[in-house]
Amino acid sequence: MPELPEVEALTGFLDRTLVGRPVARVVPVAVSVLKTYDPPVTALEGLTFTAAARHGKFLDLTADGLHLVIHLARAGWLQWKDSLPAAPPRPGKGPLALRLRLAGPEGAGFDLTEAGTQKRLAVYVVRDVAEVPGIARLGPDPLADDFTPEVFAGLLRDERRQIKGVLRDQSVIAGIGNAYSDEILHAARMSPYKLAASLTEEETGRLYEALGATLREAVERSRGLATGKLKAEKKSGLRVHGRTGQPCPVCGDTIREVSFSDSSLQYCPTCQTGGKPLADRRLSRLLK
Incomplete structure (x- = not known):
């Protein structure tokens, strides 16, 4: 299960990799992964990533005011790829849950995958991260300066x-x-x-x-x-x-x-x- 150190590292990697790059397409492959529907996940298409942040074990990717929030749960993972397959992913029983393709360079983006049968990987698209229940109830961050x-x-x-x-x-x-x-x-x-x-x-x-x-x-x-x-x-x-x-x-x-x-x-x-x-x-x- 990814915990604070791994999510912190993912946040740093995505902040360096995504910021300033627009979203070409978001394809949810497993419907169960989406926990919010307004705005729809497709509302991210055409927007540009502006920041990456961490809230506990939640990833928060900001794109022109919208937040793509990801909780990897026990068996989820984010796989960065410099070249995603050209063919659109097909729903099935495999581990792929969601694919996000950037507008450039051609083919770059990431897959969200989840192993096992217990599907707990969660994706939210919100205007305010406080709308995510798991974030709203978080205690203090142990790496924060005020965690004395x-x-x-x-x-x-x-x-x-x-x-x-x-x-x-x-x-x-x-x-x-x-x-x-x-x-x-x-x-x-x-x-x-x-x-x-x-x-x-x-x-x-x-x-x-x-x-x-x-x-x-x-x-x-x-x-x-x-x-x-x-x-x-x-x-x-x-x-x-x-x-x-x-x-x-x-x-x-x-x-x-x-x-x-x-x-x-x-x-x-x-x-x-x-x-x-x-x-x-x-x-x-x-x-x-």
Whole structure:
């Protein structure tokens, strides 16, 4: 799933690539991808891109006052192509969801694709980004200058939920997903099950530092990369997420996993839970 660092890199790439270039044609291939209908997506045709921005995990491409907002969800991606196929795409069961062709140079543009059967990729065309429900409810951006230790502590103070879930909640903090929440908690040497409101002042400060450092390092690794290389860069930079059974790069203990119905988390027992493995509730149910 693309998270804040990858969307930040995509934003930078598209800001360099799209601004000043007009739209020739927008073709939605999967009807389910469109979440707004007024103005229609075809209203972008003939307009010129003027800016690219990020709101949490949302891409915001501005074209003469209209906003093309994209949420890549779990399995979506933006594929830039210097030369798109000349033939118009046909609706079908493939991964292609939407194609945007620029007026020049001939053939350049991008495809929005989505793997898997759960179609959650979302495209909006709006006059004001606040019209997108997901953007309207976003919490503060953790890379913003005004995201201070005091602001962070205030967000956690009354949270009676596990810290893993709080970090992933877009209405609390914008842009962090499953992978980087694992990485942040590992860097902070903190159990994903720890209750947010129970954190001491020292633990809150340690988590704040880990959050900022983890995200900024990931952004720097991705800066300037082409869209086709961002997924590999994300995977190569992860220390615990997706590395079940491998040695922890800090202490050498075996990285463990807790599975849920549609996701999983990874952690190091020695670094994060005092050497105690966390209960895997799904596995426990299977063994009954």
